Amino acid sequence: MKICHKLVTLCIPLVMIFSSCEDKKIVEPVVTDNFSQVYKNINVEDIKTHIKTLSSDEFEGRLPTTVGEQKTLDYLLKEFKQLGYQPGNGDSYLQAVDLIEITADPNMVMSIGDNKLNYKEQMMASSKLEQSQVELKESELVFVGYGINAPEYDWNDYSDVDVKGKTVVILVNDPGFETPESGLFQGKSMTYYGRWTYKYEEASRQGAAAALIVHETKPASYGWSVVANSWSGPQYNLVSENSNADKVAVEGWLTLDSAEKVFASAGLDFFAEKQKAKAANYNRRMGVTASVTINNTFKKSTSYNVIATLPGTSAADEHLIYTAHWDHLGKDETKQGDQIYNGAHDNATGIAASLAIAKSFSELTIKPKRTVTFLMVTAEEQGLLGSKYYTEHPLIPLDKTVANINMDAMNVLGKTKDVAVVGMGKSELETYLRKAAKAQNRHIVQEGKPEAGYYYRSDHFNFAKKGVPALYAKGGNEPIDQVTADYRKRTNVIITGCYHQVCDQFRENWDLSGIQQDAQLLFKVGHDLVNSNDWPKWTETSEFQRPR
Structure with missing residues (x-):
């Protein structure tokens, strides 16, 4: 009886201990990949809001060092902060660019x-x-x-x-x-x-x-x-x-x-x-x-690049940089009538696409391995000066910059079956682009006017000159259907004629589904790249090579 009594006494605390441990066992939540939903969430309405706001008369043509610049910077900082992006320059979202006017x-x-x-x-x-x-x-x-x-x-x-x-x-x-x-x-x-x-x-x-x-x-x-x-x-x-x-x-x-x-x-x-x-x-x-x-x-003045970053998990020191220029030509008070160069197509569209992609990365439940950084640069219209300054004074070491994806004058002519690669054949980034395009049932082609030298006319070029593989691609010339073809024919005349003119204004009848399509495309390109260990290279025939 005594022995049994002791055994029973010993058993009770052991049972209680195991029961207590079982009660306190932590069950980790299962994190599911929501990429597909986030991809679909890139929408025309968000893109439209950004374009319409940034190209409004209130922003006065977004000329560097003017009231228009300050309004633009305020808008971008507000957006990136709301999306949870961290400052890319220490504790600041801004990089000062000293200019002489x-x-x-x-x-x-x-x-x-x-x-x-x-x-x-x-x-x-x-x-x-x-x-x-x-x-x-x-x-x-x-x-x-x-x-x-x-x-x-x-x-x-x-x-x-x-x-x-x-x-x-x-x-x-x-x-x-x-x-x-x-x-x-x-x-x-x-x-x-x-x-x-x-x-x-x-x-x-x-x-x-x-x-x-x-x-x-x-x-x-x-x-x-x-x-x-x-x-x-x-x-x-x-x-x-x-x-x-x-x-x-x-x-x-x-x-x-x-x-x-x-x-x-x-x-x-x-x-x-x-x-x-x-x-x-x-x-x-x-x-x-x-x-x-x-x-x-x-006079000397100071303008600003905007840099915002979303840190990666296992390779946070490796960065993919998306770029777009926020500036345009400002206003000309000597002109009769309309004096404001609103720059809706060039380049409120690129900023809008950038913000849509930034939002998508912020909404992912499984965060990327590498860091995603958005660099919105100044003074592109004056000779790619903001991106030139950045690549000469990089906040992220260039040898830790995996690649650059640039957005400039996005497609406002509706969805396309093809993707035009500006400077086709220059780097292995086209492998990622081809995969993303295939997922949209699209194919990649060379740009329509390679003689225009567009690869040397936007901000990615300054990254390329420093050896960083840079991609510049957007909707091509093959409309998705006849309705889009008819719309494209009407609208393209206006877009072409309004390049660097005061008539580059937001239009309610614009079909922005092409920008939506391309923003989704470039989001996937970036998503695949920041979740890989790959370092894309230039092709042997390219004039750019990453310094060893």
Whole structure:
């Protein structure tokens, strides 16, 4: 009896102990992947709200360093904070970008030979030098063909000619554009050598005093009005230690009609000279001089990139960066009637798509392995300055930046069956894009106008120059159905004609399902990439390679 009594006594506490442990056992909740639902949640209404707000007159055209910038920054910070994104620059969502604003007095005339060329009508001229007056006085003209020095293409338009202190006259685009069958450069697809930025850079390296590019609509891919509007008014540049003393004193453009007259005054036929320049590297002294005086007002100011980040789980130091530029051209108070360049298509659409994708990542129940970062940059319209500053002063080490996905002037023409890859064939990011497109029953194609050089005309290019694989893709030219085709035909005329014009305004009749479709596409591309261990590479034929 005693033994049994003791055993019973011992058993009771043991049972109680096991019962207590069982009661306190923690049952982990099962976390399910909600990617499909989040993907579907990207909707037209959210996108519409962002575009309509950012392109309203209240934002005054979103010109850097103006009231329009402050309103834009306030809007973006509010959105990213509500989505739970963390500051990407220490405890700040902002990265200061020091700019110098230079405004040329439009009351100027350029004299070349016996020609008097008026500002904005027949020529454009400006200067990046930090001087109140820049004078070009009887500077000898030298025609340097396409103004290219490219050893890898065995091409040098500056060979055997000294242009120091002289004014070079340059053709737009590169030799492959008008002679695609020749095998020169990359045929119809523009290389960086065809961009106006390169032409001024090379003229500066050659020691020229001025560089004048001859505008032609087809090879430039935009009309003279784009040049006149973009190059007049305040022009922004990054503040440099040497006050841009290494730049040509005068950067300018000539209309085609003006160029013909200038060549004629030199006893030359413009088109005959152009034919020679297309065939091989070419230059010749023209025997006439150019003079112009540019009176500048300038001031230094600070604009801001916005950077917001959603930390990853197991590889938080590795970042995928989505970019879009928030700026546009502001307003022109000298214009009659509408004075505001609202920039609805360019680029309120890209910001709207970015915010939609950012919202999607924030709603995932299973957080990505890698960090997702959104960089909304300033001063794209002034030469990709915000993204240039960022890549020269990266807040995230470039060797920890897995890739860049850029959004600029998104598709407002309805859903498409194809996805246009700008700069197709440059990197392995297209593998991810092809997979995401297939999930939408779409296929990827080369952009419609590779000769326009769009790969070198938006913010991803600055990442590419630093070796970071960069993707720029959006809806192509194959509408999803006949109704969309009819709408597209009507609307495309307006969109094209309103590029960098005051008529780039939000329209209630826009079919934004194309932006929705592309935002979903780029969300999936990013989602697949941040949940992998892959580091996409450039293709062997690309001109960009990640530094080792």
